[in-house]
Amino acid sequence: MAKYVVKRICYMLLTLFTVASITFFLMRSIPGDPLASMAKTLPEQTKENFYAKYGLDQPLYKQYFKYMEGLVHLDLGESILYAGRSVTSEIARTSPVSGMVGGTALIIGTFIGVCLGMVAALKKNRWPDYVVMFIAILGATIPVFVLASLMQYVFAVQLGWLPASGWGKPVHMVLPVIVLGFGSVATYARYIKSSMLDTLGQDYVLTARAKGLSERAVILKHVLRNSLLPAVTIFSSSIVGVFTGAFVTEKMFSIPGIGLYYVSSINNNDYTMVMGTTVFYAALFIIMQLVVDFVYMILDPRIRIASDR
C-alpha cells in the first residue's frame, strides 16, 4: 500500500514537471513578444529594463531553469499586465472565491444528482424516471452561457428576485451556484441511475432481501454504497469542470474569481499569468485524481488487494 502511494506521488510530480515544461515552451513559442504591445511607445532604455526584469533578454534555457526554480519555491513569476503583482498572490487571492462558488455548486449539485439518480433507478420506466432523465439530458445539452443568460433574464431582469451580477453578499452566489450545479446534477443523476440499476441486479442484494432486511436498509447499506463507487471516479473531473465552467460564469456574473482572471489574462496576452494559472489548474486536477484514487482504494477493498500484490 505504502509503496503504491509513493509510486503514485512520484508519477504525480513527474506529470506536473512535464506539464509545466510543455506549458513553458508552448507559451514561449507564441509568435510576437508579450511586451510588444505595451513597450512600442517606450524609450529603448526602458524597453531593455522591461526585458531584463522579466528575464526575456536571457537565452531560452536560462529562462526555463529560472522558471522551474521559481516553480519549486511556488513562485510563478510576476504579472506582465499588472506590474508588481505576483501570479502566486493573484491565484491565492482569486481561487478561494472560485472555490467557494464552485465548491457550493459541486456539493449541492452532487447531492441533488445522487438523490435524483436514486429516484430514477428505483422508479424505473415510471414518470419520476422520465422527469429525472429529462433534467439530466437538459443539463448535458444546454451550454453554460445560455443557461446563465436565461437565469439572469428570468430571475434578475423579469422577476427582479436576485441580482444579475456582482459579488459580496450571499445572495450574489445563488444564480452562479444554480448554473454551475446544474451540470453536476445532470452528470450524477445519469451515473447513479445506471450504477444503481447494475447493483440492484447483484446477488448480494438478493441475499440481503432474503435475510429479511428492510427495503430502506437494502437500498442505503448495500445498493447506494456500492453504486457510489463509479461516481467517485468522476469527482476529480467534476471539480475541474466546475473550475473551467467558472471561466464563463465568473465573466457573466462579474465574480472576481480565478476564472475571470484567467480569461482576462488570455485576452490581454498576460503570458506569465496564463502559464501560472495553467500550471495551477493542472496541479489541482492531478492532485484531485490522486485523492480520488486513494478514496476509491479506501471504499473498495478489491482495489486495495490488487495494489498490495
Place this chain on the structure above:
Amino acid sequence: MQNIPIEKFQITGLNENSMEAASRPQVGYLRDAWMRLRKNKVATASLILLFVIVLMVMIGPKLSGYAFEQIDKTARNAAPCAKHWFGTDKLGRDIFARVWISGRVSLTIGVLGALICAVIGCIYGGIAAYFGGAVDTVMMRIVEILISVPYLIVVIVFSLVLQSKGILTLILAMTITGWCTMARFVRAQMLAIKNEEYILAAQALGVRPWKVILRHMIPNTLSTVIVSITFDIPGYIFSEAFLSYIGLGIQPPNTSWGVMASSAQSVFTFYPYQLFFPAVMIALTMLCFTLLGDGLRDALDPKLRK
C-alpha cells in the same frame, strides 16, 4: 381404450426438401442493429431531426433570400417577421441565414474533431494493447500525462500558440489531447479481445502486427467506437461554443453557433431571440447526438441480440 385408426397418426404437410430450410431469413449483425435502432422511437426521432438539421445547414441559407454577411441598415435588431424569419442582429444581418451558415462550421468542427480523435485513438490504443509490456506502459504513461491537463486549458493554450483562428486551427487545438480518452477506451476494449481465437489464428498464420490491428482488432471494436463518436460530437460543438464565448473561436467574417450566441449574449435582455436561435440549435444538436448515441449503444450491443 378404443382403437384409433393408424392413418390418424400419419405426419401431414411434411416436405422433405424444405426440412432444412431456415424458418426466417438470416439477419446479419448490422441489419439486426439497424432493425433494433429503428424500433427505438427516441433514437429514430433524433436521427430524423439530425437529418433535417444537416439538410437545413445545406439548403437553409438559400431559403431566406439573404447572404449571411449581407447588411440591411434599415432593419437592425429587427424582431422575427415575414421579411426576416428569425429577425436580424445589431448590424442588420439575417439571423435565419446566419444560423444555418454557422451550423456548417459547428457541425464540421464537431464531426471532424470526433473522427480525427477516433482514428488516432484507435491506432494508438490498438498498438498499446497489441504489443503490451513496456510499449503499453510507456504509451499509456504518455496518455496519462496528456490527460492530466484539463482539456479546455490545453485547447486555450494551443489556440493562443497557433494564433490563426480558422476552423482547422480550432480542430487541431481540440484534437491535440482529445484522442487520449479514445485511446484508453480502445485499449481497454482491445485487451479484452486480444486473446480471442481469431487473433491467435491470425498470428499463427504469420499475419503482420499492423494488419492484425487494422484488419481484426479495430473492426471488432468499431461498434463501441461509433457509439463513442456520437457522444463526442456534442462535446466538440460545446468546446467550440465555449472558445468562441471567451474570444478564441472562429473570427469574422466566418461565424458559428458559438460566435452567434456569444455576440447575442450582450444584448440578450433587449433582444432575446438573437440568443434563442443559436442556443436552440446547439442544444438540439447536442440532444440529438446524445440520444442517438444511447440508441446506437443499445442497438450495437451484442449482449442484447436475440
